Amino acid sequence: MSLPSNHSFHLNSQDITRWDLFACVAGRPEGIALTRLAHILHVDRERSLIKPLYDLEEEGLIICDSRDHYILNNKSQVAKNLRQTLSFALASNCDYNFYFSEQMIAFLKKAYRSDHFNNRDVPAELLDPALLCRLVDNALLLIYSYEPFTGRMVENIFLDGLCDYLKIKRAKSFFFRKKMPLEQFLEERTDNFQDPNNPQLQAAMKLFHGKNLAGRNWGLSPLGEEIRDSVEKEDSEMFDPASKACYENSWQKMQEYSREGKKLTVDILREYHHLAMANTNFGGIYRDHEVVIANNPNFKPAPINEIPQRLRQLIDNLAVCEPSTFEESLDMCAYAYNEFVHIHPFQDGNSRTARIILGHMLNLLRMPFEKIPDSFAARFLIVTKGLQKRNDHEVKYVLEEIYLNCMNRKELHQVIS
Structure with a gap:
C-alpha cells in the first residue's frame, strides 16, 4: 500500500518526522528544493517544514546550500553514516521512525549491549509483544526461548548504524564473546514445532495471546513507502x-x-x-x-x-x-x-x-526457509569475503540464525493469528 499520488491527499507537517525529512534530503545526491520536498510529502504549507529542516541543519546533518535548497552534509561522518542507516531501513522495509521511539530506545539500551539477553537483563515492561513482533519480522531479533525469555539482536547495518547514532555501545565483553551454540537447540525446536504441548510454544502463547496483533503492519508506513519510492529513483548508490x-x-x-x-x-x-x-x-x-x-x-x-x-x-x-x-x-x-x-x-x-x-x-x-531476509545479505559478505581465512562454520552460524528467525516468524504467526 502506498500513498495516493494525486493532490487530493495532504499531510499535516506534524505527521512528518525529522527522520522522514532527513531521508528525503540525504537520499538525493544533488539535494532537493523545499518546494519539491513539500510536493513529494504532500504538504500544503511548505514553510511548515522549515523549522524541522533547520533543526537538522543545527545538528550538522544537512546543509541549506542556497535559497531553500537542502543537501546532505557530506563533511559530517555522522550524517553520512545516518544516511546509510536510513537507506538500509527503506530498502529492508523497516519503519525507522518506530526505532527512534522512546520505547524502542529504552529496549535497545538493555538488549543491544551484549551477545544475548534474558528477562533479567531487560525488564518485563520493555518486553512489549508488539515491539518484539516488529523486531522479529524485521529480522533484527532472534528469540532463543520464550520462557525464560532469551534473545539476541542480529548484527545488521541498520541496527548497528542506529545504535551508533544513538550512542548505544556494545559492552566490551561482546567483542570477546563465545557464541551461543544453536545446532541442538534448533533441531529440537524443529522436531517439536507441530506439538501443541511444546512448552516454548505455550510460553509464546502466554506472552502474545490477547494482544490484538494479528494483521498488523510491521514494515514501512505508507509515507515511508512513498519516501522510498521517490528516493530510489535518484539514489543509485543506495538503491x-x-x-x-x-x-x-x-x-x-x-x-x-x-x-x-x-x-x-x-x-x-x-x-x-x-x-x-x-x-x-x-x-x-x-x-x-x-x-x-x-x-x-x-x-x-x-x-x-x-x-x-x-x-x-x-x-x-x-x-x-x-x-x-x-x-x-x-x-x-x-x-x-x-x-x-x-x-x-x-x-x-x-x-x-x-x-x-x-x-x-x-x-x-x-x-523450512521461506526466504533469506535482506538484512542478512551483509552478514554473508562479512563471513565470506570479509574473513582473513575461510571458515565454513561462520557461514553455517548465519544459516542457523536465518533458520531461527524463520522459526520465530512461524511461531508468532501461529500464536497471534
Whole structure:
C-alpha cells in the first residue's frame, strides 16, 4: 500500500518526522528544493517544514546550500553514516521512525549491549509483544526461548548504524564473546514445532495471546513507502530497482526448479546468474580476468582457467552428499555457499547468485526457509569475503540464525493469528 499520488491527499507537517525529512534530503545526491520536498510529502504549507529542516541543519546533518535548497552534509561522518542507516531501513522495509521511539530506545539500551539477553537483563515492561513482533519480522531479533525469555539482536547495518547514532555501545565483553551454540537447540525446536504441548510454544502463547496483533503492519508506513519510492529513483548508490527486479526473477526461477525437484547443475547455476544479472551484458558468462576483493587481499578467488573445473567439482561433491541430520544439511549448504563465493566465477553478482543457490538447496532439503531476509545479505559478505581465512562454520552460524528467525516468524504467526 502506498500513498495516493494525486493532490487530493495532504499531510499535516506534524505527521512528518525529522527522520522522514532527513531521508528525503540525504537520499538525493544533488539535494532537493523545499518546494519539491513539500510536493513529494504532500504538504500544503511548505514553510511548515522549515523549522524541522533547520533543526537538522543545527545538528550538522544537512546543509541549506542556497535559497531553500537542502543537501546532505557530506563533511559530517555522522550524517553520512545516518544516511546509510536510513537507506538500509527503506530498502529492508523497516519503519525507522518506530526505532527512534522512546520505547524502542529504552529496549535497545538493555538488549543491544551484549551477545544475548534474558528477562533479567531487560525488564518485563520493555518486553512489549508488539515491539518484539516488529523486531522479529524485521529480522533484527532472534528469540532463543520464550520462557525464560532469551534473545539476541542480529548484527545488521541498520541496527548497528542506529545504535551508533544513538550512542548505544556494545559492552566490551561482546567483542570477546563465545557464541551461543544453536545446532541442538534448533533441531529440537524443529522436531517439536507441530506439538501443541511444546512448552516454548505455550510460553509464546502466554506472552502474545490477547494482544490484538494479528494483521498488523510491521514494515514501512505508507509515507515511508512513498519516501522510498521517490528516493530510489535518484539514489543509485543506495538503491538499484533494476537489480532487485532481476534478483526476484532469478529467485522465482529457483523456486520453480526446486519445486520440480531439479538438482543443481553447472548450467542451472549459470542460468540463475544470467537472470540475476539480466540488466548487464555478462549474465551467466564466466569472468575473463583475475579479480582482487577490495579490502581483503587474503581472499583468493579461483584463477580463471580453473573456474569450469571447480564448478563441476562443486556440483559433483553435492551430488554424493546425503545428509541425514539437520546439522549435516546445514554443513553441506554452508560448504556450497562458501565454495561458490570463493570460486567467484563471474565478474559481479556472485554473492546474490550464491544466495539463490542456497535457496535451491534448502528447498530440496525441505528445510523450512521461506526466504533469506535482506538484512542478512551483509552478514554473508562479512563471513565470506570479509574473513582473513575461510571458515565454513561462520557461514553455517548465519544459516542457523536465518533458520531461527524463520522459526520465530512461524511461531508468532501461529500464536497471534
